Amino acid sequence: MHSNIFDRYLHNNSSIHRLAPQVKVVIAILFIFSNALLPDGDWLSFAISWAVILLLNWLARLNLGYTLKRSLIVLPFTLAAITALFSVPGKTLTIWQIGSLELILTDAGLIRFLSIIVRSWLSVQIAILLVATTKFPDLIHALEHLRLPKMLVTVIAFLYRYMSVLTDEVIRLMRARQARSAVLPGRNGGGSLLWRARTAGNMVGQLFLRSYERSDRIYHAMLSRGYSGHLRTLNQHELNINDWLIIALAFLLIAFLQLFAHSIG
Amino acid sequence: MHFSPILLHIPDGFLSTIVSLISWAITIAILSVAVKRTEKLDEKQVPLMGIMAAFIFAAQMINFPVAGGTSGHLLGGVLAAILLGPWAGMLVMTAVIGVQGLLLQDGGLLVMGANILNMGLLTAAIGFGLYKVGDGRKRTLKLGLAGLGAWLSVMAGALTTSLQLWLSGTARLDIVLPAMLGVHAVIGIGETLITVSALAFIFRTRPDLLDPAEGPARGGRGWIFVGAAISLFVLILSPLASSNPDGLERVAGDLGFLAQGKDAPFSILPDYTLPFLGEGAFSTIAAGIIGALVVAILVFFIIQSLRTAKKNA
Numbered sequence: 001m002h003s004n005i006f007d008r009y010l011h012n013n014s015s016i017h018r019l020a021p022q023v024k025v026v027i028a029i030l031f032i033f034s035n036a037l038l039p040d041g042d043w044l045s046f047a048i049s050w051a052v053i054l055l056l057n058w059l060a061r062l063n064l065g066y067t068l069k070r071s072l073i074v075l076p077f078t079l080a081a082i083t084a085l086f087s088v089p090g091k092t093l094t095i096w097q098i099g100s101l102e103l104i105l106t107d108a109g110l111i112r113f114l115s116i117i118v119r120s121w122l123s124v125q126i127a128i129l130l131v132a133t134t135k136f137p138d139l140i141h142a143l144e145h146l147r148l149p150k151m152l153v154t155v156i157a158f159l160y161r162y163m164s165v166l167t168d169e170v171i172r173l174m175r176a177r178q179a180r181s182a183v184l185p186g187r188n189g190g191g192s193l194l195w196r197a198r199t200a201g202n203m204v205g206q207l208f209l210r211s212y213e214r215s216d217r218i219y220h221a222m223l224s225r226g227y228s229g230h231l232r233t234l235n236q237h238e239l240n241i242n243d244w245l246i247i248a249l250a251f252l253l254i255a256f257l258q259l260f261a262h263s264i265g
Numbered sequence: 266m267h268f269s270p271i272l273l274h275i276p277d278g279f280l281s282t283i284v285s286l287i288s289w290a291i292t293i294a295i296l297s298v299a300v301k302r303t304e305k306l307d308e309k310q311v312p313l314m315g316i317m318a319a320f321i322f323a324a325q326m327i328n329f330p331v332a333g334g335t336s337g338h339l340l341g342g343v344l345a346a347i348l349l350g351p352w353a354g355m356l357v358m359t360a361v362i363g364v365q366g367l368l369l370q371d372g373g374l375l376v377m378g379a380n381i382l383n384m385g386l387l388t389a390a391i392g393f394g395l396y397k398v399g400d401g402r403k404r405t406l407k408l409g410l411a412g413l414g415a416w417l418s419v420m421a422g423a424l425t426t427s428l429q430l431w432l433s434g435t436a437r438l439d440i441v442l443p444a445m446l447g448v449h450a451v452i453g454i455g456e457t458l459i460t461v462s463a464l465a466f467i468f469r470t471r472p473d474l475l476d477p478a479e480g481p482a483r484g485g486r487g488w489i490f491v492g493a494a495i496s497l498f499v500l501i502l503s504p505l506a507s508s509n510p511d512g513l514e515r516v517a518g519d520l521g522f523l524a525q526g527k528d529a530p531f532s533i534l535p536d537y538t539l540p541f542l543g544e545g546a547f548s549t550i551a552a553g554i555i556g557a558l559v560v561a562i563l564v565f566f567i568i569q570s571l572r573t574a575k576k577n578a
Contacts, residue, residue: 006368032375036282073370074276080430080445081279083437116435120278120373127277127370136368149300151311155360158315159322163364166316166323174327197337197455200329201462204339207324208348208463209471215316219309228308 006163008070008131016060016133021142023243027250028130032123034254038261041111045261046118052253053125060133070128074120081116085109136160141233154231162218166211173203273340273384273422274365277373281433288429289378295386296359299352306353314353318360321345325361327459337455340422342388343396343415344460348467348474351393351488358385383425387495388418394492404468408461414492415460419453420446421499428506438506446503 016024031049038045057064090108097103131139140160144153177199219227280288303310321341328336341361346354362381365371372380395414399407423445430436467475 008368029374032277032373033282035278036280036285036375070370074278077274077276077279080275080441081435083440084435087434087437112434116278118278120276123277123373123375124370127367127374131368131370139367149297151300151304152296152356152359154311155315155318155356156363158312159318159360159364160368162316162319163322166319167326170323170326193331194458196329197458198462200327200337200339201459202466203327204324204344204459204463205466205470207327208320208467211316211320211323212313212471212474215313218316219312222312 006167007136008128009135010062010066010132012061012133014060014133016056016129019133019246020237020239020243021134021138022145022237022239023247024130024134025139025142025146026247028126030250030254031126034258035119035123035126037258038115038119040115042115042261045257046115046122048257049122050125053122053129056129060129062129062132067125067128067132071121071125074117074124077120078117081113084113084116088112137233138237141237145237157231162214165214166207169207169210170203173207177203273380273426274362274372275376275380275383275426275429276370277375279373279433279435280376280379280429281435282375284429284433285375285379288376288382292378292382292386296355296381299355299359302352303356310353314349314357315360317345317349317353318357318364321357322361322364329455329459331455337458338452339459339463340384340388340419340456342385343392343411343418343456344463346389346393347396347411347464351389354389354393355386358389361385379426379429383422383429387421387425390488390491391418391421391495391499392492394488394490395496397486397488397492400486408464408468411464412457412461415457416450416453417496417499419449419456420503421495423449424499424503424506442503442506 031052035049038049054064057067085105086103086109088106088108088111090106093105093107093110095102095104134142137157137160140153140157143156144150303314321344324339324341324344328338330336342354342358345357348354349357359381362372362385363377366374366377366380392411392414395410395417396407399410424442427436427438427442427445430441431438464475
């Protein structure tokens with residue numbers, strides 16, 4: 001596994017792909033912020049936001065199925081919001097009795113719950129769109145332009161560069177463990193819980209030592225190539241007037257959407 | 266393959282704007298200190314931190330089967346802080362959580378401040394603070410403190426996550442808090458087991474890397490207070506809030522909360538109080554202390570088993 005399985009960038013040549021990464025980061029964050037500000041139950045504004053996302057998807061020539069499939073990643077967390085169903089006062093729909101716990105499902109609670117899910121689902125699609133149309137190294141560089149501390153950006157760049165290397169290392173460790181963990185049919189394998197946990201802990205320790213020693217080698221290799229404390233890039237990503245116009249346009253559109261949402265609600 | 270070990274990566278949409286922004290403000294304030302402190306170090310530290318971030322990212326994939334298809338995982342905040350010092354540990358965890366959010370959509374962008382605070386900053390502070398108590402003491406005590414810190418770090422993350430969800434009006438405190446704390450009390454044991462055995466392994470093979478005499482990056486004894494303060498916060502607030510959410514709910518009354526159904530379906534100690542001591546605050550605090558004792562005893566036994574394993578080896 002030498003390709004980066006974590007990379008979500010989809011090669012395409014669209015106007016969205018060509019935008020400067022800083023512009024895309026700024027607009028994505030603005031858009032997610034706008035979702036968070038939309039009032040509960042304002043389905044029309046949610047639909048408008050989704051239409052914009054679909055339009056961007058189309059402009060970026062992305063496969064809609066891909067975005068929708070990836071967006072399911074927020075599903076497990078909806079469990080955490082389920083109590084919103086019972087926490088907002090409103091017209092009672094049904095009452096569930098679980099043990100001594102009385103759960104009153106209200107219409108307002110239902111609207112609140114659905115709004116949270118929709119907001120989350122829209123926001124994650126924006127994030128998916130961002131990483132599918134921006135190469136991650138460019139994204140990291142954009143963070144530097146957005147005044148993130150250089151050191152933190154460098155750490156993130158290293159993390160990105162070496163995560164697949166060390167993930168490969170983990171896969172080798174796990175394969176080695178599996179190869180030594182034969183189980184006879186009808187018997188339980190693999191010792192006590194403590195023993196299994198200690199094996200996992202030893203693997204983490206082993207991975208740490210390999211990583212530590214690797215970082216030493218990497219540092220010396222970098223020094224010999226002229227490393228002086230920060231990473232350089234050939235891609236300057238300077239913003240031109242067009243980029244500023246696009247940011248201004250996005251800002252205006254979002255402001256309009258907010259005005260619209262809050263004036264009818 | 267699991268990339269996110271625990272249910273603490275909040276996606277966008279689950280926290281209100283104000284809670285997200287306050288969390289970002291706290292996170293940025295702490296991170297700016299962390300960046301200042303680590304910038305003073307030599308340039309070699311930056312590649313090391315980068316590789317260590319990749320190490321934590323990859324180590325989160327290592328699991329061990331527990332029972333019924335579930336498995337134990339590592340979050341790694343405590344391990345990172347002990348191996349690299351508190352400030353560097355925080356930056357490493359920030360990078361990990363940042364990449365999980367940005368690249369894998371594991372956790373949102375607007376709520377990333379909260380995610381970094383819950384899983385990166387609190388865990389590193391509590392873990393390093395408790396570990397620091399064992400400075401110059403026996404290795405057994407150090408491992409025990411690391412294990413206790415690992416459990417508490419997961420609980421601290423679960424506590425703040427529940428509080429943020431509740432303050433955002435996303436979840437009902439009297440249900441989400443006991444549920445989150447109950448689940449993470451178990452998940453935290455996995456964290457403890459892996460952290461302690463990984464440290465024991467490093468003690469056996471490269472004890473020089475765990476030498477505390479390393480200079481400014483390691484942080485002073487002040488961290489003990491930070492660690493103790495967060496531990497107390499977790500040990501006192503979680504039982505209090507679980508057993509008596511009304512007090513907290515009143516504060517957020519204007520957020521439109523109902524206070525009803527006080528029973529906690531998932532808590533280990535019923536309602537986080539001891540029945541024979543009654544319902545008061547004393548009882549809940551005692552329950553918290555007993556919870557901590559249980560972990561301490563557990564850690565003791567792990568270390569015992571590690572030592573016998575060493576003798577046999």
